[in-house]
Amino acid sequence: MKENIKHLFSRMKRRKANIHKPEKEKSGIRKDTSKRTAFAVWSLIGGLLFVSTLAVMLSVNTRSTFNDLRAAVNDDDDQQEEEGDMDIITADTFLRDFVDAYMNVSNDPDALEQRRQELDHYMASRETEEEWDIYDVEMEGERRLENADLFHVDETDGEAVFAYAVTYVNEREEEIEPEDDDDDPQIEVTNEEKTLLLNIPVVEQDGQYAVTREPYFTAVDDLAGSITVENEDRQMDAYVGDEQEAILAFVNEFFEEYASGEEDDLTYMMQDPESLDGTFNYEGTVNETIEQQEDEFLVNTEVQMTEDVTGLNYTFEVDLYIGESNGNYIVETMDYQ
Structure with a gap:
């Protein structure tokens, strides 16, 4: 019985080994990939459009920001320029009394002390204890201001120099010994009138002014120029009618x-x-x-x-x-x- 079963399984194995499975032929029809290709192309185009739109928006925003920044800088420059312009009228009002105090000098000690106090009111403060040279006066006679007119103003960064055409008189008394010893000495008065430019450096801060450096004298510029004016060659059609x-x-x-x-x-x-x-x-x-x-x-x-x-x-x-x-x-x- 067992032998019959073994014989049966042996025959089945041999029959299975003799069966040949035909090889599967490859199909000549290719798969349709056009949808996938179209999707990829349109995705690429869409991506490019999105990137381009984003780039334009960033460019416009950057340009707008740059223009706003440039306008703000220009406005700030204009404001600084406007703030930098000194008010000539108020500065001139401030300096008028300074010119009087500076130009009128006497060898009288009390008058010199009063002049020192007046000038100190107009001078800028110094970080050191060094005094301004205009306080130290040694002279004979007196200097007397006759007239002062604002001549011109030179403005630089942070400072302006006001030039005043000042006409003043230097006066000195001199004692002359008499030829005869019995006579009293004679007093001779010397007067000398001059006109120069008094240049005064000034700064302004919050609407207030101060003289920052020692005033100095220069010659008055001659404003008269050699200017030739051409006569207009005017042609008129002369009327000689009844009227x-x-x-x-x-x-x-x-x-x-x-x-x-x-x-x-x-x-x-x-x-x-x-x-x-x-x-x-x-x-x-x-x-x-x-x-x-x-x-x-x-x-x-x-x-x-x-x-x-x-x-x-x-x-x-x-x-x-x-x-x-x-x-x-x-x-x-x-x-x-």
């Missing part, structure tokens, strides 16, 4: 009233009445030229007048623009040349 005599007669009558009359007397002759109110006497006009324009006449002339009291000659060139009103001539505009 020429009437216009010149009106001009003479007008200047007669303008020189010696009152403003009310010119209401019918001038669009905006004005007069010299009798200060001058009208003498006449010379070099008259009339030009006809679109709606008016232009009269260029030299007017001669004399001062009422002194008889001093006064000549000026003027352009009169003359129109018509209610059939009469009227000065619309008068321009001094």
Whole structure:
């Protein structure tokens, strides 16, 4: 029995070994990957668009921030510049009394002590105990200020130098021994007038001022320059028509009233009445030229007048623009040349 079973299993193994499983042929059809490729491409495009949009937004935001920062810096610079400009009028008011105290010097001890106290009020404080040289005065006679005018102001970083044209007198008394011993000594007074620039360095802080350095003298600059003015080559188309005599007669009558009359007397002759109110006497006009324009006449002339009291000659060139009103001539505009 056992042998029969063993024989049966042996036959089954041999039969199974003789069975050949056919090899599976590879398919020639490739899988469809187009959807996956399209998804990848569109994902890449979307990513690029997102990155580009983000870059533009960052650029705009950066530019806006930069512009705001630059505007803030400019505003700060403008504010500092405005704050750096010294108020000339108030500084001049502060320095006027300083100029008086500095320039007026006497060899009297009490006067010198008073001057020292006055100057100390205007001088800046020093970190050391060293005194300003302007306090130490040794002199003979006195210095007396006659006049002081603000000449110019030089502003630098943190400081301004105010230059005053000062006219002052140095006066000294000198005792002269007499030739005769019995005579009393004679007192001779020497006066010397000078004009120089007194330069005063000043600083300002919170609307208050102080002199920061010793004042110093320099020569007064000559402001008169060698300047040549070119004469205007004026070309006018002279009018010699029927109204020429009437216009010149009106001009003479007008200047007669303008020189010696009152403003009310010119209401019918001038669009905006004005007069010299009798200060001058009208003498006449010379070099008259009339030009006809679109709606008016232009009269260029030299007017001669004399001062009422002194008889001093006064000549000026003027352009009169003359129109018509209610059939009469009227000065619309008068321009001094």
